[in-house]
Amino acid sequence: MDETGQQQPNFDDDPAAGFLAREQDELQGIMSDDAPLSTDVAPPTGEGLQSGSGLFGSQLADEQPVSSDPYSFISQMDETPECIRQWKQEQEKMLAEKDGEEAEALEELRANAKKELEDWYTHFEDQLKHTKESNRQAEEAFIEERDNTTPGHEWEKVANICDFNPKSNKNTKDVSRMRSMFLQLKQTPPVKA
Template sequence: MADLESNNLSGNMEDDPAADFLAREQSELAGLEDDNPTDSSVPQDDGFGAFGDEVPVASQQSNGPSDSYSAISQQDTVRVEPEKIRLWREEQKDRLEKKDINEIKKKEEWQSIAKKELEDWYKHHAEQLSKTKENNIAAEKAFIKERDESVPGHEWEKICRLCEFNPKHSKSTKDVTRMRSILLQLKQTPLVR
């Protein structure tokens, strides 16, 4: 049991997830930092002292924070943005501003086109409505004139005009073929009084 605990403790010390993460990130970002010109405001530590003497490792570790997470956050605040990323951000900002301007222009253009089409539609609708009203009024006058016209002996013709003689066979309606045949017979040979 003691062997398992000692193995777990030694394994945890060697496999620190924060240290692994920090090492991976530093290796991935090494290529970006090579393109970055050195900034004089950020001190560069090359592992040597002021006179080229090598600084002991213990003194380097004692100056920094002992916690790995605070070391990462401190490194993030000290890190300067590389030149390529800064240029990309500026270009991206310019592109987005141009796209916003184009979007506003297109939106105004589409609104004006939509407004014109809507006005044309209302105009066309009003014309169709006035034509339909005129046709309905003319049809109504013709119907009233025909209805009120009385010619002796043509009563059955009037009745036949009002009836539908198109033989549509539907199973849901009653059979009216006998009535239709009687009306047609009366139309051809009206009853004399």
């Protein structure tokens, strides 16, 4: 029981209801007995606003029609400030300009890439043509030298085919003995009996 002799309800489950009940008890003496405070607060409905009940119901009913949504007046009052609208417009313009610049840069990059690819293919074709021509010339020279049957020049043919540079290491096997034998035979050819 409290000071006035009324039994207090148990507000252990809902602390907000307990707070409201204590405040109601404190304000009981200030307010008239005709309008007791209620702990159950519900948002105003559209019907209450149209009928003129509530704190501002008569003023809102006269000014504008009320929708069935009790919070629609908040969305009507929430207008975007002018500076934010200007900022959004400037941002949209800036983004549109950047998109245009990006599209131009992308198109330019594509054109450059296409030109470089064409140049690369042209250079590749020229290089391939030059390599084929030099290979044909080398093959013709090799065939001419191979078919040359001048007596006494056999070891010169062998020496042209072999690589006598000791620094080049194309083979993994040791061919130094063979190399020395070929050089010895080239300098002193064997005598036919």
